[in-house]
Amino acid sequence: MFLFMQLYLxxxxxxxxxxxxxxxxxxxxxxxxxxIAFLFWLPSRNKDLSAPQFILLPAFLVTLMLSQVANGWTGGALVQLSTFGPGILAFLVLSQVATEQKRVISVMALIVVCSAVLSFHGIQQVANGIGWTGVGLSQETRIQYVGIFNDPNDLGLLFIMALPMAMFLSARGGLLGLRRLFWWSGGGLLMYGIYLTSSRGALLALIAVFGVWIWRRRGALTAMLLGAVALGGIMMLPTRMGEIDASESSAAGRVDAWYSGFEMFIAHPLFGIGPGNFADNNFNLTAHNSFVLVLAEVGIFGYTIWLAFVCYGFMMMSAILRHEPELSGEAEAADWQRDQSLAMTLLLAQAGFFTAAFFLSRSYVILLYLLAALVLGHYTGVRQRYPSLPRYELSRDLLRWPAVALGSIIGLYILVKILLVTS
Structure with missing residues (x-):
């Protein structure tokens, strides 16, 4: 079962x-x-489906289907089932099989190695103009890959997600230091890959990853100061990476798209305009924001469910970092420290992913749900080993999430209005 999930990855x-x-x-x-992986998992007796995500994700699928029906396309419900359904299966199986420490680490290692291969493909593109896939550079300067990574921004998203995992793996010694050198090399390939994508969203996400890491170690003030310095330095770069400005044409187009998304939401507040219909209502331009995309296409119901799904992942990793269980012996203390290191790694991966996704329309991509599955799998495993870790129940948060969703909508709308004025 786990072997087939690794093959799937x-x-x-x-x-x-x-x-x-x-x-x-x-x-x-x-x-x-x-x-095959699902069929192997199905008869397993070690199922734990108590986490809120196992309710929220199917509910989000139902909302996607209802949104299509509400917008007059009944057949669209089946389309959503066939396109989004596999993501739910992947989330379900991976979150159940990756609960042991060694399996979480194994999945991380697999993600880093695969990401490094894609970065190496990009280096080959830069050197030869074309990679072994037969794909050349995007816009003659930016690396890309095949399939779901044929956009340089998607490559940057993957590299950002994998980078904290490479850093975690590089902290583990052994083999006369060769293991550490191997993962450092992988991390270097990812950093270089981020540069070659010329993705400004990925660059901002990189700042966010290091900012969260510094915040956890040195405090919020130090993180904000260093983040401001890093952002200022990037904006001075004489390249596309330095064009981070609300008045720059690409950035201004994003802000306009966000505002259009709010107009769509206001016109269809309950179920939105239907999944996949944003570009049709915005001059063939996408939302360039994963949060605005869900809000516009699926309405307040879908947005609330999706936001809760996302937030639980952050809450679970933060809970592990805050928790102080009773430990007996050095071996258990070392084991708990490793669990916390994994939680920190996954928190950083989420911070990087969603910072980049704030500037991209990636609400439904499989990468998001594979990361969420790994997060939930780790939390489930830690809670099995340490039952004193808080348990999250959706029934306790039924009033919280509509309030959080409403607050985030208001905050995002104010941000869009400010950016419109300043641009």
Whole structure:
């Protein structure tokens, strides 16, 4: 079961099925491998489906389907089931099989290695103008890959997510220091890959990752000061990476798209305009913001559910970092320290992912739900080992999430209005 999920991860990230010489075979390899993993997991007795995410994610799928029906396309409900359903299966299985420390670490290692391969592909593109996939540079300057990573921003999103994992793995010694050197090299490839994507969202996400890390170690004030210095330095760069300005044409277009998203939400507040319909209502331009995209396309119901799903991941990792269980012996203390290090790594990965996703329309991508599955899997495993860790129940938070959703909508709307004025 775990082996098939690892194979599924490789197929999602490396994507050999999308290479020109393979794509005409006609065998849906990815769904088949996922289905096999699910069928192996199905008879397992060690199921724990008590976490709120196991209610929220299917509920979000139902909302996606209802949104299509509410907008006059009944057949769209089946389309959403077929397109978003596999993501739920992947989340379900991975979150259940990756509960042990060694499995969480194994998945992280797999993500880092696959991401480094994609970065190496980008280096080959820069050197030769084309990679082994047959794909060349985007806009003649930015690296890209095949399939779901054919946008440089998506590559940057993956590299940002994998970077904290590489740093965690590099902290583990052994093999005369060769293991540390290997993961340091992987982290270096990811950093260089981020640079080669020329993704400003990824660069801001990189600042966020280091900012959260410094905040956890040195406090919020130090993190904010260093973050401001880093942002100021980046804005002085004489390249596309330095064009982080609300008045710059690309940034201004994003702000306009965000405002259009609010207009769509106001016109269809309950179920939105329907998944996948944002560009059709905005001159073929997407939202460039994962939060605005959900709000506009699925309305207040879908947005509240999706936001709760996202927030629980942050809350769970923060709970592990705050928790102080009773420990007996050095071995258990070392084990708990490793659990906390994993939680910190996953917190940083989420911070990087959602900072970048704030400037991209990536609300429904599989990468998000694989990361969320790994987060939940780690939390479930830690709670099994330390039952004193707080348990989250959706029934206790039924009033919290509508209030949080409303507050975030108001805050985002105020931000958009300020950016419109300053641009």
């Amino acid at each position: 490789v197929l999602v990230l490396i994507r050999p099925q999308d290479y020109p010489e393979w794509e005409n075979i006609g065998i849906p390899v990815l769904p088949i491998v996922l289905l």
